[in-house]
Amino acid sequence: MIDRAGVRTALNAIDRYRGLIGTISCDEYGDCGTQKITVIHHIDANDTEASKHNVVFEFSGS
Numbered sequence: 001m002i003d004r005a006g007v008r009t010a011l012n013a014i015d016r017y018r019g020l021i022g023t024i025s026c027d028e029y030g031d032c033g034t035q036k037i038t039v040i041h042h043i044d045a046n047d048t049e050a051s052k053h054n055v056v057f058e059f060s061g062s
Contacts, residue, residue, distance in 0.1 A: 011032065040054050
């Protein structure tokens with residue numbers, strides 16, 4: 001059995017969590033995320049700043 005109220009409470013408590021895709025927070029509906037996805041072509045493991053400029057695809061839900 002899943003404690004839905006407990007899941008809701010846990011989601012509502014997420015605020016400025018540093019996740020894999022950036023800092024995320026959850027809204028009053030339980031939607032979490034940055035609402036923006038960027039896919040990059042990572043060329044050099046030693047130069048991540050340069051790879052950030054190699055944007056392949058970008059999507060924003062807002």
